[in-house]
Amino acid sequence: MRADLLTDAVEGLDEALAAVDGFDEVLVGGLLRPQPGQAAGLAGLADAVAGSPLAGRVAEAAEKTAAGAADEDHYMALAAARTALLGSVHDALVARIEEAVGRPRAEEPAVGAAGAEHPVNLLVAARGWLCDLARAGWQGIDHELIGGAAPVVTAMLPEPGLRRLATLLDGFAAELAASCPGATLERVPVRRWADLWSRAMLLTLPGADRATAVGEATGRLLPLGVDLHEHATAVQAQVHAVFEPADGGTPRLVRASVSAPKPDTVVGAGLWQLLRPHMSLLTAVSEGRAMELDAMPVTAEGDLIWDEAHAAQGEPAEPFTTARVALPTAAAAPVAPVDRHPARIAVPVLLEGYAVEDEAEGVAFRIAGERLAVDAGRVPAAGPLTADAVASSAACVGLLRWDAGEFRLQPLAVERTVRKRPVAVQAGAWAGGTADKAGVRAEKAATDAVNVLRERAGRLLRK
Amino acid sequence: MRVVPSARPRKLAKVPFVELADGRLQGVVSSGSDIGRVYVSSVEAGTYAFSCSTNNNRPCGGARGAFCNHIRALIGEAVLQYGAERVARYLKVDVAGEQADAQGLTSAMTSTRPAQGDRSAAAQVFSRFLRHLAYLEFAPTTAPVPEMHWFPTTGAVA
Numbered sequence: 001m002r003a004d005l006l007t008d009a010v011e012g013l014d015e016a017l018a019a020v021d022g023f024d025e026v027l028v029g030g031l032l033r034p035q036p037g038q039a040a041g042l043a044g045l046a047d048a049v050a051g052s053p054l055a056g057r058v059a060e061a062a063e064k065t066a067a068g069a070a071d072e073d074h075y076m077a078l079a080a081a082r083t084a085l086l087g088s089v090h091d092a093l094v095a096r097i098e099e100a101v102g103r104p105r106a107e108e109p110a111v112g113a114a115g116a117e118h119p120v121n122l123l124v125a126a127r128g129w130l131c132d133l134a135r136a137g138w139q140g141i142d143h144e145l146i147g148g149a150a151p152v153v154t155a156m157l158p159e160p161g162l163r164r165l166a167t168l169l170d171g172f173a174a175e176l177a178a179s180c181p182g183a184t185l186e187r188v189p190v191r192r193w194a195d196l197w198s199r200a201m202l203l204t205l206p207g208a209d210r211a212t213a214v215g216e217a218t219g220r221l222l223p224l225g226v227d228l229h230e231h232a233t234a235v236q237a238q239v240h241a242v243f244e245p246a247d248g249g250t251p252r253l254v255r256a257s258v259s260a261p262k263p264d265t266v267v268g269a270g271l272w273q274l275l276r277p278h279m280s281l282l283t284a285v286s287e288g289r290a291m292e293l294d295a296m297p298v299t300a301e302g303d304l305i306w307d308e309a310h311a312a313q314g315e316p317a318e319p320f321t322t323a324r325v326a327l328p329t330a331a332a333a334p335v336a337p338v339d340r341h342p343a344r345i346a347v348p349v350l351l352e353g354y355a356v357e358d359e360a361e362g363v364a365f366r367i368a369g370e371r372l373a374v375d376a377g378r379v380p381a382a383g384p385l386t387a388d389a390v391a392s393s394a395a396c397v398g399l400l401r402w403d404a405g406e407f408r409l410q411p412l413a414v415e416r417t418v419r420k421r422p423v424a425v426q427a428g429a430w431a432g433g434t435a436d437k438a439g440v441r442a443e444k445a446a447t448d449a450v451n452v453l454r455e456r457a458g459r460l461l462r463k
Numbered sequence: 464m465r466v467v468p469s470a471r472p473r474k475l476a477k478v479p480f481v482e483l484a485d486g487r488l489q490g491v492v493s494s495g496s497d498i499g500r501v502y503v504s505s506v507e508a509g510t511y512a513f514s515c516s517t518n519n520n521r522p523c524g525g526a527r528g529a530f531c532n533h534i535r536a537l538i539g540e541a542v543l544q545y546g547a548e549r550v551a552r553y554l555k556v557d558v559a560g561e562q563a564d565a566q567g568l569t570s571a572m573t574s575t576r577p578a579q580g581d582r583s584a585a586a587q588v589f590s591r592f593l594r595h596l597a598y599l600e601f602a603p604t605t606a607p608v609p610e611m612h613w614f615p616t617t618g619a620v621a
Contacts, residue, residue, distance in 0.1 A: 157597075163604055228615075230616045232467060264470045265472075343612055449472075
């Protein structure tokens, strides 16, 4: 890997992010009664997309918004402009990663997938809440405003087709509620909330979040590791893997995801317990096995839509072997337009021959003279991979991400030398269950938590 | 960057449900003596008006004129789950840095001699608990949710 490319400046990045930041600052004060100072941020966003097909609509939206005369369509245009700008940032960063990693990209244009229509009234309700949020601004949020999301989320959650927006709104609203009232908020996560807001806005457009299978995958699936996501009331595990087609075609980088809503008290090993029964691949990860796929549905973006009927247990496969042998030739799938965002970048890489720097600002790997920060915080709590293991590692399979203005590495697995032999430790090793003593304890605590919830609820229900 | 750390793991047997919502700290507390009994307890933000009654809608004997042990347990578990700072901010309790724990919060509220609230809140708390439990029943999906990349696990619990 050419680590120097990861620390070199990316041309145009600062300018694009400055336009994004200018707009994000506008959302802090809110759009209800725009101040003269906010007009500059709005105009800056419009200028930044002046050369794109969005130009006319965004210019009008910026003008109307600055005048305090904007409607929902205008807000949508602003959210779209911001998303497009960050899409260009994403593309520049991904191009840089591809250059550094030196892997091919699959030449398949992402096609707009068709899918079921969502109940439009719920999308309209969600958009209404988001527009109220933009009018209030982050400094204007209070519990009453944020509470308005709850009925929308409650109505959306049972609808599988609305799960993406529901999950996003639920996590976003919980975060805003924890920060109420906005007037006394000391630090506002300006870019993050603008990210979540604009993303939710776009997902209220019917069809924006369609991820429909466009093909079938038959062949061998070699897991690289598990990336775990959670907010108070949702969890997702995403397995990154190399797929080797049975017909001898180019190996591909794919992901397999499983997600579920959850009560906020289900944490740690409880997350794995919730997801485990729905994707045998998690067990394969824990057992160090490959899986054989037979006509598994896959999207244009390389997401397997996991269905147990199309999967069978495979031979033993070790992630570091996969990373050394299969990963270098695996092609990455293109990214759908709506998902082009720097926060979504997660590119599997293998790193070896680095020096570990363990300093006050955190662990970093020094590769060919370049410093790559390690994002050890993204490692699941219910797993054997510790900060110490990372700090004493000689090889690492991880996800290359971009956060806070720099590339960072999220470890999925590390290899350490113990008594002159390499020993691998995986972040997601407990995903499918574990015999580890600490793991068993965590599993029991999690089982108890869910049992207590159900039992106590039963007492109340007998009323 | 995550703004809200995930709930810290806590034993649920004593207080299976606690939340900051509807302008109250509210939750469900198990009876210490009767396995078949649970209490619905709440404290209002700002006024600290409190209420505690059983699942059969009988008033809690301990909650006459002062916080009962159920409410005290509720505050304790809320501090475990959300951290004292967030609970204090939600309830609008002014506590100095070193008193920002469950005990400090409780005594700051009781020293204002809060009034007993009406028990109408109990039904709402109960329905919120059911909403909370419903999250166990939604079917998991294997379609990707790219939005979750904004919510990485924080590994904070161990």
